[in-house]
Amino acid sequence: MSYQIPPKAEPIVEGLAEAVFPINLWMGQKGLPANDRFIPPLANVPSRLSTAKMEVARFIELLIDASNDALAHRWRDIKADPTKFFQCRSGQSAADWRAGRKGLSASAKFGAFDPTSSNFAFLSGTAPDGTPKDTVSRREFYDACWPPLIATYESKPPNDWMTWTAFRDLLRTDQSALWPPTNAIKSSAFVAQFTIDVLRACLNQKNWGITDKNPLWQRAVLIEVGENRTPSNAYTVADAAKAVDAFLKAVQQA
Numbered sequence: 001m002s003y004q005i006p007p008k009a010e011p012i013v014e015g016l017a018e019a020v021f022p023i024n025l026w027m028g029q030k031g032l033p034a035n036d037r038f039i040p041p042l043a044n045v046p047s048r049l050s051t052a053k054m055e056v057a058r059f060i061e062l063l064i065d066a067s068n069d070a071l072a073h074r075w076r077d078i079k080a081d082p083t084k085f086f087q088c089r090s091g092q093s094a095a096d097w098r099a100g101r102k103g104l105s106a107s108a109k110f111g112a113f114d115p116t117s118s119n120f121a122f123l124s125g126t127a128p129d130g131t132p133k134d135t136v137s138r139r140e141f142y143d144a145c146w147p148p149l150i151a152t153y154e155s156k157p158p159n160d161w162m163t164w165t166a167f168r169d170l171l172r173t174d175q176s177a178l179w180p181p182t183n184a185i186k187s188s189a190f191v192a193q194f195t196i197d198v199l200r201a202c203l204n205q206k207n208w209g210i211t212d213k214n215p216l217w218q219r220a221v222l223i224e225v226g227e228n229r230t231p232s233n234a235y236t237v238a239d240a241a242k243a244v245d246a247f248l249k250a251v252q253q254a
Contacts, residue, residue, distance in 0.1 A: 003064040003139065008150045010057050013194075015158060017056040019168040020195040021202060023221070025161065033223050037246075039239050045223065046214045054220070058209035059201040060142070067138040072122065075113060075135040082108035122193070124184040136184070145190040148179040152187075205231060 005013060018024055035042040077084055083094035090097075098104045112119050113135070122141040125133035136144075152171070155178055158164040170176050171187040179187040201207050205218040216223065219230055 003061045005057050005061055005142075006146050006150065008154075009146045012149060012153045013057040013060070014052050015164050016168060016191075016194065017054075017198045017201075018052075019164040020191065021198050022161075023054075023202070027224070030224070033226060035223070037226070038223075039228055039235060039243055042216065042223065044214065044216070046217055046220070053210075053217070054202050054207060055209035056198055056201045059207050060197050062208045063197060063200075064139045064142060069137040069139055072135045072137040072140065075110075079110045079113045079134070082110045123189075141185055141190075141193065144184040145187075148176070148183055148187065149190065151178040152176040 033045075035045050086094040086097070088094075088097050092100075094108065095106065098106060098108065122136045122138055123134065124136045124141070124144065149171075153167070156163075156167075158167045168191065171179070171191045174181075174186055174188045176187055201209065202221055205222075207218060210217045222230065
C-alpha cells in the first residue's frame with residue numbers, strides 16, 4: 001500500500017515547506033521571468049510557482065515508497081553483530097578467522113556505521129555520548145515525527161509568515177515542549193531532513209509528484225531565475241548564433 005502522510009500533517013507540511021524554502025516571499029519581490037530570452041524561447045509557461053504547487057507532501061510520500069526499508073534493518077543487524085553474515089571459503093568461524101590474522105582483535109566492529117558521517121542518511125535516538133544510536137528507514141524516520149509535529153502545531157497553529165517562521169525555528173532549535181526529548185528523532189533532525197526533501201522537490205527537476213503537470217513545472221524555479229541550463233538540454237550552432245546576435249544588439253543599445 002502506498003505511503004500516506006497523516007491527514008492532520010498535510011497542511012503542516014505545506015506551510016512548513018514555504019517556511020524552509022520561502023518561494024512565495026521571493027515571488028512577491030521579483031518581476032515576471034522574461035520567457036522570450038530563453039533558448040529556445042519558452043511557450044505555454046504555467047502560472048507562477050509556489051511550494052504548494054510543487055506538491056511537496058506527495059513528493060515525500062513517493063520518496064518513502066521508493067526507499068529501501070530493509071537496508072536500515074540490515075545495518076542495525078550488522079552493527080549489533082558485525083560478523084552475523086560472515087562467510088569463509090575454509091569454513092572457519094569469524095572468531096577463528098580473525099584469530100589467525102595478526103593485528104586483528106577478537107571482536108569486530110561495523111566500521112561503516114559512523115554516526116558523525118553521512119554514510120547513512122537516517123539515524124535515530126541519542127547515545128550517552130550524544131551521537132545517534134541506530135539507522136532507520138525514511139519511513140521510520142517520518143513516522144516518528146508526525147505525532148509530535150502535529151501536537152506542536154495544534155498547540156498554537158501558525159497563520160502568517162511570521163508565525164510560520166517562528167514555528168520553523170522552534171523545531172530547528174529543539175525548543176518545542178510537545179516534542180518529547182525521548183522521541184526517536186529530534187525536531188531539529190526532522191527540520192534538517194525535511195528541508196533537504198523540500199529542496200529536492202523544488203530544485204532537482206525530478207519531482208515525481210508533479211509528473212502529470214506541464215513538464216515545465218520541473219524547471220519552474222530555474223525559469224524564475226532565468227537559468228537556461230537544464231539536464232539533457234542541447235543547443236545547436238544556430239541557437240548559439242542567435243544568442244551572440246542578441247548579445248551584440250544589447251551591447252549596441254547600452
